[in-house]
Amino acid sequence: MPCNGFFYAWGEALRSLNRNKWMTIASIGVVVVTLLMLGGFMLVHLNLNHITESVKSQVEIVVYIEDTATLAERNELRERLVAHSALAEVRFVSRDEALRRMKEKLGDLVEGYEGSEENPLPDSFELRTHNPEAVGAVAEELARYPAVAKVDYGKATVEGLFQATRAVQLVALALMIGLAVTAVFLIAHTIRMTVFIRRREIMIMKYVGATNWFIRWPFVLEGLLIGLFGAILPLAGLYYIYRVSLDWVSANLMFLTLVPLPLVMVELSKYLIPLGTGLGILGSAFSMDRFLRV
Amino acid sequence: MPCNGFFYAWGEALRSLNRNKWMTIASIGVVVVTLLMLGGFMLVHLNLNHITESVKSQVEIVVYIEDTATLAERNELRERLVAHSALAEVRFVSRDEALRRMKEKLGDLVEGYEGSEENPLPDSFELRTHNPEAVGAVAEELARYPAVAKVDYGKATVEGLFQATRAVQLVALALMIGLAVTAVFLIAHTIRMTVFIRRREIMIMKYVGATNWFIRWPFVLEGLLIGLFGAILPLAGLYYIYRVSLDWVSANLMFLTLVPLPLVMVELSKYLIPLGTGLGILGSAFSMDRFLRV
Amino acid sequence: MIEAEGLYYCYEKNGDYVLNDLNFKIDRGEFVFIIGASGAGKSTLFKLIIREIVPVKGTLKVFGHDLARMPRYRVPYLRRNIGMVFQDFRLLEDRTAFDNIAFAMQVTGASSREIRRRVPYVLELVGLPDKANAKVCDLSGGEQQRIGLARAIINRPAMIIADEPTGNLDPENSYEIMNILRSFNIRGTTVLVATHNHEMVKLLKKRVILLDKGRLAADEAKGVSAGAL
Amino acid sequence: MIEAEGLYYCYEKNGDYVLNDLNFKIDRGEFVFIIGASGAGKSTLFKLIIREIVPVKGTLKVFGHDLARMPRYRVPYLRRNIGMVFQDFRLLEDRTAFDNIAFAMQVTGASSREIRRRVPYVLELVGLPDKANAKVCDLSGGEQQRIGLARAIINRPAMIIADEPTGNLDPENSYEIMNILRSFNIRGTTVLVATHNHEMVKLLKKRVILLDKGRLAADEAKGVSAGAL
């Protein structure tokens, strides 16, 4: 594309956006609305992931020690656990501490039983694995160690939780893919429409001797601009919305930790900008071909 | 509208849908895709609601009885509880039963302590309220009853859960409203577009002496048909998807109970069909006005 | 039928008058040629008559109704009594010739039996009996022009207005078209024809109104004596 | 410049031939009228010359290239050497006259300085110096037709093809337009004009090709003697 052509293409793209204000606004509107929805959903999805991850990382294994184990056996067990490559954290919980915790939970109803020899609870190790999904396998392995009375990892709870999060993630992913497909369809359709409405213009250009690329360039740039604006506006909107949500959550739902703002914006930009501009460009470039055949 | 006109309008609407196949398919496509998304989201929302409701209804209050309470006091307390209008369920849990439950949780580690006088646990009543949100207030009231040592309802857990569900519902509602607005915008825009593309036709009709309503009717019927098809197809799709999901959930996530199929379909139809057809009709009727002014 | 009194029109506010102080009267059953250079205001006058636009000054009465005062909802009924051939045809390109003509009948609520009887008849009249099922965009310029005429006459209107109806036609076809218009005229239809085909004007010897930059420059009873020709 | 040998064309498979065994040769610098009744095939012949369509049989050479063999990407360059006035104008209605004409220059990569210099000149030439900034849809039929001509000549093409360029013009303006075409012809441009304006054909006394239902019925060096007129 020679220099003249370059300026012509940009100038023409801008002029045409201006000339077809109504279509421009509507097209950008469609892109903004779909990407805003998609982005909003990605936000929720990212945070759901984040939250389930943090929940999962709190899943722990409890290894109860045989009451009959000797100190040497206990020490050996601790060392084996500390050396285990799948374990991230190993903490000893004495039977006294276990009882104290239970009392805390039940309140001052069990007062006076501290230090009692009748404490029915055993000593234990609380363990955390690097990979929460490995909990089951690791627990089985540890059950075969000597001096271990019982290994507990809330089998039902953990598996239920994982199944539930897997289900939520599945649904979330389905909705996300649905939204993404919707966005692709709608944006492409909208851009095709702007081309369709101007098919007469395209044909007349061909009649006076324009090459296909001479005609295509302004349309492609137009698609690019529509896609770009249509991606940047929802990003700005989501930035604002997310900042407000973060404030609200940190004030009202302190136990939730959300993905930090910059990380989210990077993630969103990574998808929305290519999606908007890419579809804008491809939408114009390809929907034009059938009108270029004169 | 005389009889001739009625047939003309329907005939013309059908002919025009057929004549502009490409536009018809694209328009129905847009409506289908947006309503499918909206419907899919409504499905998720309905079920989330259902699940949180059932979780909430499982929140219970535990009233621990003073160890020193007499049998008469205990009976009086039971009667007051049973008579309490906010309570749905009242169940006595003896200290023995409480210990058995704890043992169950801890496994066979605490064997041999059954019946021991040293059981540190008190007797208690487990209560369920009609309205889960009332738990806090009821618990406070019960704490002032005689013979009550302590009232426990997992204050932090329950309030955290309610805050969390409130947050989830807020997000879900925001996304739903976002999707609904998107659907309204996209469907109206699409129908306007089909009218815009045919503005020349509309103007020519005016030139040969057609009245505004003569022109409008076929467009309105067309909008109606596009909206109707665009609503029925996603309903059918959602019916199928939901049936499969129900099967999957009942096979894999037995602890989840979902909203039954017929109920969901009624709820969805109630929103999607009016939305589709309403927007189809209004979209055509109003977007035409500026072309009718010749 | 048509009465213009001190008729002015301009497209832009404070622009030049495109029609400037026109005064004339056309009676029922007349046949009038409107001639004048390109841009003289012929098509503008026709737009006023079908009330696509309203005069900025003066009055224009058609069928006895003052168009400036006519409410919007009456306009379709006015137009049904006027068969108009547009300079740029204004046909639906992607529909067949038959549909384009039938269209004008459906608008008036005609039955489909009537339509199937009458459309072939007018197609025959304009010399295109075998083009009923051809799409308008597949017709030659002159064929399209004749479809436009067929549409204008299909409802046997009280008045026919033809804007340059022979611009794309060979002399023979032009003569045929003029003959059709004349035959309608003989049966009582008022006919107005804007044309540049002065040969035809001379041949038919009808009343001629000459516009010059929006002014009425001449109004002669017999075309042959119109000074400007 | 143009060589047709056994040229056939039909729009529908197994339909009637719209052009039937045409054989003719037009040399560089000639001025040729193509005449014939409505539907004779004039516009179809022009569509073939700008390669909107390709012959179904026979060969058509333009500027020495066989159009049937010309690859798609060469077509724009062919069209830049042919200035065409379309029967239905084919202007962008919602743009100004200036833009419509400038358009044809931009396509060739002309600089905007050149465009600003040349467009007013051709507007002057076709008699519309004050309509540069008027939108095409706000112009009269004849004015639009002249914009179409202005666009065709703006690039000083080697060949001008005008399909009914005076159909919406009064005799005076028609004569002006013909004069413009003649002046281009005198400076070496090949000119083909399809027209129904036989008066003009007689006046100019140029070569005349007469089509009759797609057949070449006459090819006379001087219009005045064309038997069919």
Ligand SMILES: Nc1ncnc2c1ncn2[C@@H]1O[C@H](COP(=O)(O)OP(=O)(O)OP(=O)(O)O)[C@@H](O)[C@H]1O
């Ligand atoms: N919509 C419009 N807006 C602004 N100016 C217009 C509009 N339509 C026509 N004009 C101008 O008004 C003048 C008269 O136009 P009109 O179409 O009435 O001419 P005409 O006599 O029909 O010419 P022709 O023989 O070329 O068709 C012209 O100069 C034209 O440019």
Ligand SMILES: Nc1ncnc2c1ncn2[C@@H]1O[C@H](COP(=O)(O)OP(=O)(O)OP(=O)(O)O)[C@@H](O)[C@H]1O
């Ligand atoms: N795209 C098309 N598809 C099918 N038939 C067509 C098409 N274009 C033209 N025709 C037919 O081909 C014949 C010749 O058309 P053409 O446009 O060449 O005539 P023309 O000589 O230009 O006539 P006019 O003087 O009326 O413009 C006509 O009968 C027409 O109906």
Ligand SMILES: [Mg+2]
């Ligand atoms: Mg005019």
Ligand SMILES: [Mg+2]
């Ligand atoms: Mg033609």
